[in-house]
Amino acid sequence: MKSMSDIIEYENLKLLNAPFEDAYKQLFNETLQSGWYILGENVSNFEIEFAKYCDVKYCLGVASGLDALMLSIVVFDFPLKSEIIVPSNTYIATILAIVNAGHIPVLVEPDIVTYNIDPLKIESKITSKTKAILPVHLYGKICEMDKICLIAQKYNLKIIEDCAQAHGASLNGIKAGSWGDLGAFSFYPTKNLGALGDAGAITTNDEKLYEKLKYLRNYGSLKKYFNKYIGYNSRLDEIQAGFLSIKLKYLDQINLHKKVLANYYFENIDSRFILPYVVQNFEDVFHIFTLRTDNRDELKLFLQNNNIKTEIHYPVSPNKQVAYKEILKNQECEISEIIHKTTLSLPISYYHNKSDIFRVIDVINKFK
Numbered sequence: 001m002k003s004m005s006d007i008i009e010y011e012n013l014k015l016l017n018a019p020f021e022d023a024y025k026q027l028f029n030e031t032l033q034s035g036w037y038i039l040g041e042n043v044s045n046f047e048i049e050f051a052k053y054c055d056v057k058y059c060l061g062v063a064s065g066l067d068a069l070m071l072s073i074v075v076f077d078f079p080l081k082s083e084i085i086v087p088s089n090t091y092i093a094t095i096l097a098i099v100n101a102g103h104i105p106v107l108v109e110p111d112i113v114t115y116n117i118d119p120l121k122i123e124s125k126i127t128s129k130t131k132a133i134l135p136v137h138l139y140g141k142i143c144e145m146d147k148i149c150l151i152a153q154k155y156n157l158k159i160i161e162d163c164a165q166a167h168g169a170s171l172n173g174i175k176a177g178s179w180g181d182l183g184a185f186s187f188y189p190t191k192n193l194g195a196l197g198d199a200g201a202i203t204t205n206d207e208k209l210y211e212k213l214k215y216l217r218n219y220g221s222l223k224k225y226f227n228k229y230i231g232y233n234s235r236l237d238e239i240q241a242g243f244l245s246i247k248l249k250y251l252d253q254i255n256l257h258k259k260v261l262a263n264y265y266f267e268n269i270d271s272r273f274i275l276p277y278v279v280q281n282f283e284d285v286f287h288i289f290t291l292r293t294d295n296r297d298e299l300k301l302f303l304q305n306n307n308i309k310t311e312i313h314y315p316v317s318p319n320k321q322v323a324y325k326e327i328l329k330n331q332e333c334e335i336s337e338i339i340h341k342t343t344l345s346l347p348i349s350y351y352h353n354k355s356d357i358f359r360v361i362d363v364i365n366k367f368k
Contacts, residue, residue, distance in 0.1 A: 008347055008356050010309040013189050015351040017196065020246055024196070027242040039218070039235055042242040047201070049248055050185075053168075054177040056203045058210040061236025062217050065164045065186020068200035069097035071216050071234060072160045072182040073132070075209055078103060082131040084160075087117035088317060088333035089340065090136040093186075094162050095318045098134070099327060106130070107319060107328065109335040113277045115139060115290070115343075119147035123155075132158040137166035137176050139276065139313070140192070140258075140287035145171055145179040152180075160184060163203075165287040167193040168255045172281050177203040187244055192258065192287050192350075193251050199240040254350045258286040261348050264357045265289060270365050274342075288313055289348040291364070296344050299367050306363045311345040 017024070031042060043061045051059035062068050073084065084098050088107035098105045106125050111118040117135050133152055135143040145161075152159050159180030163169075166176040167185065177183030187199035204210050212229070215222055220231025247254075262284075266275060274292035278284060290313070293299055300310050317336045319328040347360055 007307045008309065008352070008359060010311050010345070010347050011190055011349050012351060013194075016194075016349055018351070020243075020250075023246045024243055027246060028239060031238050031242055034238075037238050040238045042238040042245065043236050046236070046241040046245045046248070049245055050201060051203060053248060053251070054175050054183065054203045056178045056183070057205045058203065058207065060202045060204075060210060060213050060217065061241055062200045062202060063234040063236060064198040065184065065188060065200040066093045066097055067217075067232070067234040068184035068186065068202050069094060069134075069160070069162060070100050071213060071232065072184045072202055073097060073101040073103065073134075074232075075182070075212050075216060076131070076158055078131045081129070083127060083129040084132045084134050085117075085122060085125055085130060085157075086134045087136050087138070087336075088319065088331070089115065089314075089336035090138065090162065090318065091164070091314060092318055092321060092324075093164070094134060094136055095324060095328075097184075099324075103131075104129075105318075105328065107331045107333055107336075109333055110138075110339065112335050112338070114141060114144075115276075115339060116141060116143040117148075119144050119151065122148070122151050126151075126155055126157075130155065130157060132160055134160045134162060135180075136162040136164075137169055138288075139290055140165050140169055140285040141276070141282060142166055142169040142171045142176050142284075145174070149179060158182075164188070164191065166285060167191060167287075168251055168283075169285045170283040173283075178205070181206060182209060187240070192254050192285055193244065193247055195240040196243050197240055199236050199244065201236065255285040257350055258289075258348050259284070261352060261354075261357050262286045262289055264354065265291075265346065265348075265361065268358070268361045268365075273364070286348055289346045290343045291346055292339070292342045293344070294342060295367075296342050299364070300344055302367050303360070303363055308347070308360055308363055310347070313343065313345050314340060316340060 164186035220229035
């Protein structure tokens with residue numbers, strides 16, 4: 001797993017997937033020859049395997065992470081324009097899922113230390129219209145789900161976990177996607193468990209929700225031409241499901257590799273930079289490794305000039321996005337905006353090696 005010698009890229013999907021290439025090609029040929037391309041054995045097998053991995057009873061493959069979130073909201077039939085609590089610094093897909101489902105996102109600020117939704121700030125945002133909490137396990141760290149679950153129980157709220165960045169992350173040994181009523185996963189190609197296209201899944205222990213979701217993802221139908229619900233076309237296809245089954249066998253290895261790279265950063269980057277917060281009972285999977293500094297833009301340029309590519313997750317907070325100006329008006333998010341202005345994501349791919357990371361560290365520590 002060697003990276004390019006001259007430029008350390010933030011991500012390179014070709015190199016990332018190179019170890020699985022032969023298996024992918026065999027899977028593609030087998031699927032092509034089968035003549036069955038939608039909701040077949042590959043999807044069923046992956047659903048069983050991923051449910052087992054997440055320690056839940058059921059998994060349902062869908063077309064994308066956004067669809068996983070939206071269907072997880074729609075399935076509850078909340079009254080139109082219900083309020084759903086969501087962190088103010090999440091990726092826009094979380095907000096979009098709520099809006100597309102016909103509801104109102106209520107932003108709650110993150111903890112400046114963990115970057116995840118602050119449980120201490122949730123209760124003050126709960127009203128008679130609140131129906132659910134949608135915690136986002138950002139960057140690969142699971143939220144404080146033990147505290148969030150107690151709040152949800154107190155107010156009789158549903159919990160929909162956004163697990164798009166947290167495949168395999170856990171708190172006290174309990175994995176992301178198994179805490180709430182539903183867990184929504186994205187398998188976008190850059191994820192720790194990434195497909196070679198768009199793909200998603202929903203996890204749950206609730207049989208009734210699972211059965212209804214099977215209808216919703218397939219035009220509201222289980223029997224061809226007979227529609228029980230107003231549904232959607234959101235099916236995980238056979239080829240992507242097969243690719244995911246191949247990579248799932250290596251997910252723990254991928255997560256461990258990224259943890260090793262993260263430890264190099266932790267042990268060697270100057271203390272003047274703010275690094276991710278790590279606690280013993282939280283098992284982080286480091287989908288993204290963030291560094292924070294008031295000189296973020298200057299550091300990014302300095303690294304770029306030294307042939308090291310980085311990313312910003314995310315440069316604009318949801319409440320400042322033009323498309324959501326009216327929907328999120330009067331929802332000020334000071335902490336979220338601080339994070340968005342100061343965070344920089346460092347290379348930490350499965351294909352990066354120790355030499356790559358120490359080169360990044362060396363350049364960062366030379367920044368003045």
